[in-house]
Amino acid sequence: MKIFTYIALLFTLPINFSIIRYNYSYFGDVIHSAPGLSYAQTFSERTLNTPLVSPEDLVVYEDLIYIISSGSNALVVVNDNFNLEHSVTQFPLSEAYRDRLFETTPLLLETLVDYRIATIVAINEARANAVATIQALSFLELEQRTEFITDIELLNNTFIANIQDNVVPNDIGAIQQQANTAYSDILDEAFELNEEQTVEPDPEDEEAEAEEPIVKPAPVALVTQPELLGVLNHRNLSGPMGLDVKDTGIYIADTGNRRILKANHAFEIVDEFSQINDITFDNLEFAPLKITTDTTGRMYVIARDVFEGIIELDTDGSFNRYTGVNPIRLSPVDIFNRFWMTDAQIDRLPKFLPTSYTNVTMSPENFIYATSLASANNSDNMIQLINPKGIDVLIRNGYHTPKGDIQFIEGMNNYVIDGPSRLVDIALYRDGIYTVLDSRRSRLFTYDSEGNLLYINGEAGQQLDKFSNGVALEYFGDNLLVLDRELRTVIVYEHTEFGQKVNQAIYHHERGEFELAAILWEEVLVLNTNYEVAYNGIGKFHLRNGDYQRAMEYFRFGYDKYYYSRAYKSYRNEIIKDNFGYIFLAILAIPAIMITFQQIKKRKGR
Amino acid sequence: MNKVKSILHDYLSFPRYIMMHPFDGYDEFKTEKKGKLSVALVFIGLFALLRILTYQYESFLINERNPMLINNLQEIFVVALLISLFVTANWSVTTLMEGKGKYKEILMVTGYSLFPVILIGYPALFISNLLTLEEMAFYTLAIGIAYFLTAWMLFMGILNIHQYGLFKTVGAFLLTVVSMMVMMFLGLLFFDVIQQIIAFISAIIEELGLRR
Numbered sequence: 001m002k003i004f005t006y007i008a009l010l011f012t013l014p015i016n017f018s019i020i021r022y023n024y025s026y027f028g029d030v031i032h033s034a035p036g037l038s039y040a041q042t043f044s045e046r047t048l049n050t051p052l053v054s055p056e057d058l059v060v061y062e063d064l065i066y067i068i069s070s071g072s073n074a075l076v077v078v079n080d081n082f083n084l085e086h087s088v089t090q091f092p093l094s095e096a097y098r099d100r101l102f103e104t105t106p107l108l109l110e111t112l113v114d115y116r117i118a119t120i121v122a123i124n125e126a127r128a129n130a131v132a133t134i135q136a137l138s139f140l141e142l143e144q145r146t147e148f149i150t151d152i153e154l155l156n157n158t159f160i161a162n163i164q165d166n167v168v169p170n171d172i173g174a175i176q177q178q179a180n181t182a183y184s185d186i187l188d189e190a191f192e193l194n195e196e197q198t199v200e201p202d203p204e205d206e207e208a209e210a211e212e213p214i215v216k217p218a219p220v221a222l223v224t225q226p227e228l229l230g231v232l233n234h235r236n237l238s239g240p241m242g243l244d245v246k247d248t249g250i251y252i253a254d255t256g257n258r259r260i261l262k263a264n265h266a267f268e269i270v271d272e273f274s275q276i277n278d279i280t281f282d283n284l285e286f287a288p289l290k291i292t293t294d295t296t297g298r299m300y301v302i303a304r305d306v307f308e309g310i311i312e313l314d315t316d317g318s319f320n321r322y323t324g325v326n327p328i329r330l331s332p333v334d335i336f337n338r339f340w341m342t343d344a345q346i347d348r349l350p351k352f353l354p355t356s357y358t359n360v361t362m363s364p365e366n367f368i369y370a371t372s373l374a375s376a377n378n379s380d381n382m383i384q385l386i387n388p389k390g391i392d393v394l395i396r397n398g399y400h401t402p403k404g405d406i407q408f409i410e411g412m413n414n415y416v417i418d419g420p421s422r423l424v425d426i427a428l429y430r431d432g433i434y435t436v437l438d439s440r441r442s443r444l445f446t447y448d449s450e451g452n453l454l455y456i457n458g459e460a461g462q463q464l465d466k467f468s469n470g471v472a473l474e475y476f477g478d479n480l481l482v483l484d485r486e487l488r489t490v491i492v493y494e495h496t497e498f499g500q501k502v503n504q505a506i507y508h509h510e511r512g513e514f515e516l517a518a519i520l521w522e523e524v525l526v527l528n529t530n531y532e533v534a535y536n537g538i539g540k541f542h543l544r545n546g547d548y549q550r551a552m553e554y555f556r557f558g559y560d561k562y563y564y565s566r567a568y569k570s571y572r573n574e575i576i577k578d579n580f581g582y583i584f585l586a587i588l589a590i591p592a593i594m595i596t597f598q599q600i601k602k603r604k605g606r
Numbered sequence: 607m608n609k610v611k612s613i614l615h616d617y618l619s620f621p622r623y624i625m626m627h628p629f630d631g632y633d634e635f636k637t638e639k640k641g642k643l644s645v646a647l648v649f650i651g652l653f654a655l656l657r658i659l660t661y662q663y664e665s666f667l668i669n670e671r672n673p674m675l676i677n678n679l680q681e682i683f684v685v686a687l688l689i690s691l692f693v694t695a696n697w698s699v700t701t702l703m704e705g706k707g708k709y710k711e712i713l714m715v716t717g718y719s720l721f722p723v724i725l726i727g728y729p730a731l732f733i734s735n736l737l738t739l740e741e742m743a744f745y746t747l748a749i750g751i752a753y754f755l756t757a758w759m760l761f762m763g764i765l766n767i768h769q770y771g772l773f774k775t776v777g778a779f780l781l782t783v784v785s786m787m788v789m790m791f792l793g794l795l796f797f798d799v800i801q802q803i804i805a806f807i808s809a810i811i812e813e814l815g816l817r818r
Contacts, residue, residue: 564667565739568738
């Protein structure tokens with residue numbers, strides 16, 4: 001048995017040591033801690049068998065995983081077995097949106113009808129040509145000829161039917177192209193047959209060659225009002241960066257097309273928003289990067305080069321306001337310098353721009369969790385919880401401000417990655433637990449609703465269980481998905497035993513079930529004795545139970561000064577109550593004795 | 607009995623008298639030689655001890671120091687260095703400014719002026735462990751008063767010892783701070799140069815050893 005254990009250790013220890021497993025103590029020291037998440041499985045471009053070039057965002061909605069890819073301009077939908085469900089590159093217009101476009105855009109309908117008629121004429125022409133050609137191919141057997149004719153007929157019928165079904169112009173162009181290629185394929189086949197079967201000299205051949213140019217797609221030139229048709233034409237994505245999927249629909253921040261695309265769950269375009277009615281966009285192109293929506297369908301958008309904050313758009317796409325502005329903090333030296341400078345000098349200084357947000361995620365209560373970059377001298381509000389009023393209300397009661405790594409090297413350095421964490425996405429788990437993704441060091445930091453750092457995970461690398469350029473993360477049930485742009489992979493993490501117990505304890509704690517929570521915290525402490533958060537959880541249970549001395553002991557381990565003070569106050573009161581008789585006696589007796597002594601002295605002296 | 611009385615007088619009554627009546631007190635201190643160097647040194651030692659004890663035993667509720675990083679020698683060294691630096695700097699400045707105080711007297715004034723911190727600090731340190739977070743304001747207030755009184759005694763002591771006016775004392779303090787900085791700079795420079803010389807010599811020795 002002993003030997004077996006040693007052999008098992010020989011294999012498992014290197015694996016265990018290779019994982020980053022640390023946490024920050026109350027004093028900011030890096031201490032050993034069990035990891036909360038571990039690698040479960042992965043799915044990638046290869047296993048999905050669909051192009052996934054530089055994926056940018058990942059959203060979970062009702063058992064489906066939606067991934068937006070800016071390189072292949074596709075929306076990839078993956079089901080809960082991690083198999084490909086859909087890969088959408090073209091979004092047809094929904095009936096309602098098309099009708100509305102025709103209503104709101106003058107002449108659009110007329111243009112379209114003209115275009116359609118012209119196309120049908122052209123196709124009929126092509127068909128007549130085709131029939132003529134077939135007839136000219138006199139060398140063919142009769143049977144084969146009829147076969148060809150029926151082929152052509154069939155082709156023609158499907159085209160006509162297609163055109164009847166589909167009013168959208170660039171489809172028609174495609175169908176024309178398709179018709180031409182199909183037709184030439186058939187001709188080629190015929191010629192091949194000819195060379196095999198007949199030995200006749202071919203004047204017909206020349207004839208056929210001469211006839212081919214007739215089938216040129218002449219009607220393409222008929223597009224007289226392309227800008228009008230362009231309204232109908234935006235069916236493809238161009239470098240989309242952001243995605244959100246809610247009951248109200250699929251929202252895509254279509255960055256290259258400078259618009260937000262709203263589609264329904266059948267992937268039909270319902271609406272698109274490209275005009276933002278704000279003074280900022282008078283001389284700036286609206287390039288949306290990330291988007292999230294609340295339950296009513298209001299959109300919260302981060303756009304490129306916009307420093308005013310998060311753009312809030314109403315359900316109909318009209319501009320509401322900017323919300324959650326990142327404050328700038330000037331250092332005292334800056335303020336002092338600016339005090340002496342003239343306006344002209346201040347203008348020539350480098351501008352102090354608020355750092356831009358990197359991502360937004362809507363909580364079920366319509367509060368926005370946002371991540372932003374650290375500014376030069378302030379890395380404390382890299383994670384924000386923006387309430388509907390636009391104010392940051394994130395609770396930062398943990399030992400340290402939630403901001404990823406607390407200890408890091410600053411300044412130029414060739415050997416290690418320096419600077420604060422670069423948080424690029426945030427994912428919400430239940431009970432207010434949230435995880436942020438640090439793309440600089442490829443780490444995941446999980447916090448609870450109070451701002452306590454629960455566990456740290458992840459490591460940069462090319463191996464299956466590591467990621468090198470994480471861009472998005474999302475909870476999928478109890479699993480955590482991390483999207484890697486470089487490896488085109490989604491890594492699925494599951495909670496370890498430690499992580500599960502911590503989460504479960506927080507679940508009970510949130511519901512005031514301190515006893516159940518305390519039992520779980522005890523189990524957590526068996527797995528990780530350094531875990532200071534757990535001591536506080538147990539301490540709260542003892543405080544409720546009136547076991548103040550134990551509570552104090554645990555709060556002392558957990559460095560919770562507020563609760564320690566409360567426990568101590570009760571403990572002190574208890575002692576005073578128990579010994580009130582003695583204390584009162586002392587208060588009475590000491591002055592009495594002193595007075596007596598004084599009297600005795602006086603009398604002696606007399 | 608008499609000995610106890612004289613110790614009590616030296617360590618409690620007389621410093622208290624100086625604190626309450628700085629002009630009369632420091633006059634006696636200087637002219638009648640009532641101040642004792644041993645008392646000053648004991649006060650300095652007690653101050654260093656207080657710092658160490660505060661580091662370790664201040665109430666958990668306001669003690670933000672990491673107990674893993676406590677270093678007694680460092681605490682003692684910091685106190686000794688600061689006081690010797692101050693005394694030397696003040697002496698060097700005031701001799702140029704026609705101060706009447708001697709080096710020993712300045713050292714004694716500095717030691718005696720730590721009296722309020724010691725007198726209030728030790729009981730406050732004990733009482734801080736009996737207070738809750740809300741009541742901790744009293745503790746910080748007491749400590750604040752102690753340090754204010756220390757500053758008061760130091761200021762008055764320097765003023766009286768050198769027989770300066772008010773503004774001259776303020777100027778002397780400012781110049782003292784400047785000269786403390788200069789001394790620290792020179793000290794660092796000295797250590798750096800010494801280090802380099804040692805490295806140089808050791809390199810030469812090593813080289814000679816290799817050439818042999």
